[in-house]
Amino acid sequence: MKRDLVARKRPVFDELHPKIYAAAxxxxxxxAFMAWVLFDRSSDISLSLGxxxxxFVVAILLPWILALLWRRYRMPYEPHRGPTSLHDWxxxxxxxxxxxxxxxHAAIDVLLPLAAVxxxxxxxGIVFVIVRATVLP
Known part of the structure; x- marks a missing residue:
């Protein structure tokens, strides 16, 4: 049984809200910050962390640059929506x-794996630091 007894016409979006991207x-x-803070204890790990x-920098910059280009060179027949609030999205x-x-649900699907990792x-890392401090003198 559906939760909504009266069918509402909800707007359909085909891109994530900018605040979802910012949270990601x-x-x-x-x-990356916690990896450097909690695991950079010897000189041989710095190359791997780097x-x-x-x-991660490339994984963030590449989609951001592509999104800027897509917005700038949008086709004339594509509709241009104004800014939408996160609540409405x-x-x-x-x-x-x-x-x-x-x-x-889409926001949860996007952000939950990143938050878990x-x-x-x-x-x-906190457990690693505590164990190392108690085991090593």
Whole structure:
């Protein structure tokens, strides 16, 4: 049985809200920062952390630059929507391939893996620091 007894016409969005992108970038930055803070204890690990950080920088900059180019060179027949609030975006629907998701569910699907990895690395790093401090004199 449907929750809504009266069918509402919700707006359908085909791109993520900019605040969702900002949260994703923040979680990736948190991951890289915690990796450097909690695991950079010897000189041989710095190269690996540097390469991982470079990978994250490229993974953030490349989609951002492509999004800027896409917005600048938009086709004339494509509709131009004004800025939408995060609340309106979450209340609407998000088009995914052939289906539609609620905006809030799409945001959770995008941010949950990044949050789990970022906070999981932080927890593992804290345990690593505590164990090393208690085992080594």
């Amino acid at each position: 970038v923040g979680l990736v930055a948190w991951f 390469l991982v950080t470079l990978l 979450e209340a609407g629907e998000f088009a995914v391939w052939g289906a539609k998701l609620r905006g809030s 970022s906070f999981g690395l932080t927890a593992i």
